[in-house]
Amino acid sequence: MRKVPLGRSGLEVSRLGYGCMGLAEFYGEALSNAEAEKILEDALERGVSFFDTADMYGSGRNEEQLSGFLKKHRDDVVLATKFAIRRGDDGAWLGLSNDPKYIKEACDASLKRLGVDVIDLYYMHRRDKEVPVEESVGAMAELVKAGKVRALGLSEVSADTLKKASAVHPIAAVQSEYSIVTREMETGIVPACRELGAAFVAYSPLGRGLLTGAYRSERDFSDGDYRLVMSPRFADGALEKNLPLVDQIIAIARDKDATPAQIALAWVMAKGDDIIPIPGTKKLSRLEENLGALTVELSDEDIAVIEAAVPPEAVVGARYPETTASSLNG
Structure with missing residues (x-):
């Protein structure tokens, strides 16, 4: 596995990272701690060194799921976690906080759940616009x-916010959704990251599973899968309207002797070594499929064909519902 710089932080991460969110919540039934540790071990064994979690995933459970794995492999892992989205122990959503006092409390709580002394990359998960970003x-x-954190990151922020933040302390990475079906970041935050020397970490690089081709109707989702409620691209008939775009990727993948997921990940990585995708999965077969994207080579012509097949304006449904969209691009 090739490694790439994480901005100007001095840290290096695997070319393909691993998003841990789904281990604890959101995508159907959560894994047990033992099951989670097994898939994390599988990822590390195959060269993945960049693992991403957050304190709100499973209301802290996801961080706890990583603790046993980290106890054995801390020196081999670049660990990222996040604060800002507050939840109760019962999973209730309690709003955002970027308050300085809360940030320090949240960091200490994450360190305890993770069982580590230092977090490599600590993100502001969402911007609370009531608090100046400089504070x-x-x-x-x-x-x-x-000494509790090595490098700082921001998530789902505007270019202006990144510039203000960078004037206070170097920002190693900005995380945002980015995939063939979510491309608005290309004209704002990605250029700002490059100007300021920050890496761009792409979450949901498979379009929350849309680009895998595995989801053709609501029947294909597990019970409790949040996408049917909280992802407008899958709900109220949008999935069926997006399938012709998915079928275009499937056809391109067939011509390249690859899977559609591998094409989607290869497309993200082709955008530059400073763009690091962090797909997540609960299955070893999907992990190995994702890692297969590292051997898929896309020419400039291939990229043009992919982008012509899936123009942004053809995608049906916003990436978040209106109730949460206000926290994006903060």
């Missing part, structure tokens, strides 16, 4: 000085 990043910078 929040100032508090995050104090965590670096205290």
Whole structure:
């Protein structure tokens, strides 16, 4: 597995990372701690060194799921987690906080759940616009000085917010959704990241599974899968309207002797070594399929064909419902 720089932080991460969110919640039944540890071990064994979680995934459970794995492999892992989206122990959504006092409390709680002394990359998960970003990043910078955090990140922020934050402390990475079906970041935050020397970490690079071709109707989702409720591209008939776009990717993949998921990941990686996708999965077969994208080579002509087949304006449904969309591009 080739490694790439994480911005100017001095950290290096695997070319393909691993998003841990689905281990604890959202995509059907959660894995047990033992099952989660097994898939994390499988990923590490295959060269993945960049693991991404957050304190809100499973209301802290996802961080706890990583603790046994980290106890054995801490020196082999670049660990990212996040704060800002507050949840109760019962899973209730309690709003956002970027308050400096809360940031320090959240960091200590994450360190305890993860069972580590330091977090490699600590993200502001969402921007709370009631708190000046300079104050929040100032508090995050104090965590670096205290030795609790190595590098700072932001998630789903605007270019203007990134510039303001970078004036307080270097930002190693910005995380946002990015895939063949979600491309608005190309004209705002990605250029700003490059200007300021921050890596861009792409979550949901498979379009929340849409680009795998595995989902053809609501019957293909597990019970409790949040996409049917919280992802407009899958609900209220949008999935069926998006299938012709998926079928285009399937056809391109067939011509390249690859799977549609591999084409989707290869497309993201072709955009530059500073763009690092973090697909997640609960299955070893899907993990190995995702890693197969590393050997898929796309020419400029291939990329043009892919982008012509799936123009952004043809995608049906927003990426988040209106109730949560206000926290994006903060």
